[in-house]
Amino acid sequence: MSENEKYLLKVEHLKQYFPVRRGFKTIPLKAVDDISFSVKPGETLGLVGESGCGKTTVGRTLLRLYQPTAGRIVFDGDVLFDSGEQYDENGKVVLGADGKPVIGNKVDVNMLPYRKQMQMVFQDPYSSLNPRMTVEDIIGEPLDVHKLYRSRDERREKILGLMELVGLNAEHAMRYAHEFSGGQRQRIGIARALAVNPKFIVCDEPVSALDVSIQAQVVNMFEELQEKLGVAYLFIAHDLLVVHHISDRIAVMYLGKMMELADADELNENPIHPYTLSLLSAVPIPDPETARKSKRIVLEGDVPSPLNMPTGCPFRTRCRYATEQCAKEMPQLTDRGNGHFVACFNK
Amino acid sequence: MQGNGNEELKKKQFLSAQVDLSKFNSAQFEAATDEEKKQQDVMGESTTFFKDGMRRLRKNPLAMASIIILLLIIVTIIVAPHIVPYKYYEIISVDGVRDKSASNLAPFTYSKLETQYMKKTGEKLFPHILGTDSLSRDYFIRVIYGTRVSLSVGIVASVMVLMIGLLYGSIAGYFGGRIDLIMMRIVDIIYSLPDMLIIILLSVVLNQTLAPFIAGTVLESLGTNMISIFIVFGLLYWVSMARLIRGQILTIKNNEYVLAARCIGTKNGRILRRHILPNCLSVIIITTALQVPSAIFTESYLSFLGLGVSAPLTSLGSLANDARAGMQSYPHRLIVPAVTICLIVLALNLLGDGLRDAFDSKLN
Numbered sequence: 004m005s006e007n008e009k010y011l012l013k014v015e016h017l018k019q020y021f022p023v024r025r026g027f028k029t030i031p032l033k034a035v036d037d038i039s040f041s042v043k044p045g046e047t048l049g050l051v052g053e054s055g056c057g058k059t060t061v062g063r064t065l066l067r068l069y070q071p072t073a074g075r076i077v078f079d080g081d082v083l084f085d086s087g088e089q090y091d092e093n094g095k096v097v098l099g100a101d102g103k104p105v106i107g108n109k110v111d112v113n114m115l116p117y118r119k120q121m122q123m124v125f126q127d128p129y130s131s132l133n134p135r136m137t138v139e140d141i142i143g144e145p146l147d148v149h150k151l152y153r154s155r156d157e158r159r160e161k162i163l164g165l166m167e168l169v170g171l172n173a174e175h176a177m178r179y180a181h182e183f184s185g186g187q188r189q190r191i192g193i194a195r196a197l198a199v200n201p202k203f204i205v206c207d208e209p210v211s212a213l214d215v216s217i218q219a220q221v222v223n224m225f226e227e228l229q230e231k232l233g234v235a236y237l238f239i240a241h242d243l244l245v246v247h248h249i250s251d252r253i254a255v256m257y258l259g260k261m262m263e264l265a266d267a268d269e270l271n272e273n274p275i276h277p278y279t280l281s282l283l284s285a286v287p288i289p290d291p292e293t294a295r296k297s298k299r300i301v302l303e304g305d306v307p308s309p310l311n312m313p314t315g316c317p318f319r320t321r322c323r324y325a326t327e328q329c330a331k332e333m334p335q336l337t338d339r340g341n342g343h344f345v346a347c348f349n350k
Numbered sequence: 351m352q353g354n355g356n357e358e359l360k361k362k363q364f365l366s367a368q369v370d371l372s373k374f375n376s377a378q379f380e381a382a383t384d385e386e387k388k389q390q391d392v393m394g395e396s397t398t399f400f401k402d403g404m405r406r407l408r409k410n411p412l413a414m415a416s417i418i419i420l421l422l423i424i425v426t427i428i429v430a431p432h433i434v435p436y437k438y439y440e441i442i443s444v445d446g447v448r449d450k451s452a453s454n455l456a457p458f459t460y461s462k463l464e465t466q467y468m469k470k471t472g473e474k475l476f477p478h479i480l481g482t483d484s485l486s487r488d489y490f491i492r493v494i495y496g497t498r499v500s501l502s503v504g505i506v507a508s509v510m511v512l513m514i515g516l517l518y519g520s521i522a523g524y525f526g527g528r529i530d531l532i533m534m535r536i537v538d539i540i541y542s543l544p545d546m547l548i549i550i551l552l553s554v555v556l557n558q559t560l561a562p563f564i565a566g567t568v569l570e571s572l573g574t575n576m577i578s579i580f581i582v583f584g585l586l587y588w589v590s591m592a593r594l595i596r597g598q599i600l601t602i603k604n605n606e607y608v609l610a611a612r613c614i615g616t617k618n619g620r621i622l623r624r625h626i627l628p629n630c631l632s633v634i635i636i637t638t639a640l641q642v643p644s645a646i647f648t649e650s651y652l653s654f655l656g657l658g659v660s661a662p663l664t665s666l667g668s669l670a671n672d673a674r675a676g677m678q679s680y681p682h683r684l685i686v687p688a689v690t691i692c693l694i695v696l697a698l699n700l701l702g703d704g705l706r707d708a709f710d711s712k713l714n
């Protein structure tokens with residue numbers, strides 16, 4: 004089995020800088036800065052981090068809804084995007100004789116055929132559905148675009164099948180999205196993503212806008228659909244509990260950078276990175292007795308603005324273990340055994 | 351399709367690669383009961399967005415009353431000139447003789463000459479429903495023509511505003527960035543001009559410069575004032591429309607459903623047609639509807655200042671202006687055009703609000 008076949012999706016050194024105007028100058032907002040990870044077929048990779056750390060941008064960039072600033076995206080053995088930079092074993096850009104990065108083969112494919120393989124479920128169940136369209140047309144749009152039916156009857160049949168699949172009443176096919184509750188709307192969004200039978204879905208905080216009482220239902224549905232259809236997820240959330248429940252592996256992000264990546268249970272039982280530790284201690288503990296005994300690590304200070312990022316490790320302004328080295332360079336993600344990757348000098 | 355049974359569903363499974371229908375038990379595909387079918391019918395009716403909105407509009411009594419009032423006014427101004435035998439510019443004459451005694455008649459009265467004529471021939475002359483004005487012209491027919499002029503000014507001006515605003519606003523909204531920045535600064539400048547002052551100045555200037563150009567054409571009967579009103583509307587009032595449309599397109603462009611459509615692989619043209627335009631269409635229509643009364647109001651205002659249509663053509667505003675002179679003795683000549691303006695403006699505003707409530711699904 005070759006390296007490419009082991010992974011469904013491989014993202015390497017992905018960068019997404021947004022140009023932001025400050026007065027007359029345009030400066031880059033480093034929403035995603037040099038992130039690498041991979042997703043195996045049928046697995047769920049959880050992606051956590053505080054709001055604003057670039058999770059949504061990762062998902063949208065790897066689906067090519069934004070043009071990546073740099074990096075390489077490989078899906079199912081096909082290179083979808085490659086900005087051409089080369090990296091050595093230490094993760095440093097290979098520089099040429101002139102001091103500029105060596106640029107190899109650039110790749111930028113037409114995404115249309117891949118839209119059938121990679122899909123997205125959006126965070127906001129209200130703005131992600133067109134209020135002028137019926138459920139039938141919303142779910143039918145991917146079928147129309149990719150011409151996935153031969154007759155009107157077949158189209159309708161597929162749509163109703165998808166509605167049943169996500170637990171919607173097929174009789175509501177003619178209704179408008181605004182006639183549904185948040186949970187039902189999210190199901191419509193999931194049905195739309197499933198319509199093309201994708202291998203991989205980015206789920207961008209699909210439950211965080213929902214009522215707590217129905218979050219579990221929807222999360223369970225994601226799990227059931229994965230069992231039935233074998234689809235892989237990049238499951239984004241800012242809530243570690245939800246992510247831990249659904250994920251096989253979890254990646255932790257902070258200010259556009261990857262801090263830690265490990266199996267879900269491993270990360271929960273043996274967190275290494277100082278930021279992950281603070282995230283875990285922020286998870287509410289149901290039993291007040293244990294809660295009192297456990298030492299909570301309260302994060303001091305605010306998240307720095309992504310426009311004014313600290314040098315070196317972005318977490319150093321809030322980190323108890325920060326040393327001089329942390330201000331000088333960004334620690335690389337290194338393997339601590341068992342596929343547990345951590346980017347930290349001192350832990 | 352629910353009645354087809356399991357057999358056919360299994361056969362079609364080859365084509366429908368996405369969803370393994372065999373995973374559903376047959377109970378879910380039982381034939382629909384009559385009651386369920388009826389439910390489907392009821393829902394089937396609400397499929398189009400337009401029908402849905404119309405249903406809500408019909409439930410709004412104020413909007414419906416406005417529609418009825420507007421329809422009555424429109425029917426009247428279309429039909430009345432065919433029934434009333436007088437012309438708006440015509441001085442009452444009896445038997446081809448100018449009737450000097452027919453000035454300033456009260457409603458439903460006849461002049462001396464007319465009474466004599468009726469006695470002599472036994473013929474019944476058409477009554478002066480609102481009497482006559484100081485130049486012995488039938489006032490009712492003048493109000494009818496004034497309403498015609500005022501309404502057409504409103505509609506033509508609004509359509510002009512819509513076209514300029516739509517073009518300008520959508521270019522700024524679509525392309526964004528620097529183009530948007532420059533285009534919107536121009537809008538800001540026009541917006542900051544005191545519009546009434548500009549209108550009055552432009553009317554005066556245009557009046558003099560336009561006169562030689564339109565001499566002898568159809569436009570002459572409209573008068574230079576009227577044409578300058580249109581130009582002024584076209585020049586000044588499109589800015590708020592352009593702003594609105596740009597704002598609409600900008601917000602809709604950022605909605606996640608547009609992103610979702612791109613994620614699906616939908617092409618730009620289809621995104622525009624299916625996602626962006628339908629979502630700002632109602633706002634555009636409603637704003638245009640609300641622009642009509644504002645144009646009517648401005649025209650009346652200008653006519654009242656003596657900058658409106660040229661005599662003998664008239665508008666509701668000029669009628670009111672003319673009536674000021676005899677306000678004490680003939681108050682109905684002021685009240686009738688004033689009330690007509692109010693009715694039209696109020697009805698159009700209420701209708702616009704009703705349309706907004708019915709068609710702007712975000713409010714539902």
Ligand SMILES: Nc1ncnc2c1ncn2[C@@H]1O[C@H](COP(=O)(O)OP(=O)(O)O)[C@@H](O)[C@H]1O
Pocket residue numbers: 021022023032034052053054055056057058059060061309
């Ligand atoms: N289209 C954009 N243009 C400019 N800045 C953006 C854009 N999208 C996101 N950002 C910025 O990038 C950062 C990361 O945003 P996002 O990916 O939405 O974070 P998250 O999903 O983790 O909350 C934020 O600071 C946000 O303001």
Ligand code: SF4
Pocket residue numbers: 277278316317318319320322323324325326329334346347348349350
């Ligand atoms: S690298 Fe330094 S600043 Fe960053 S997390 Fe580790 S100890 Fe803290």
Ligand SMILES: [Mg+2]
Pocket residue numbers: 055058059060126208
């Ligand atoms: Mg987000």
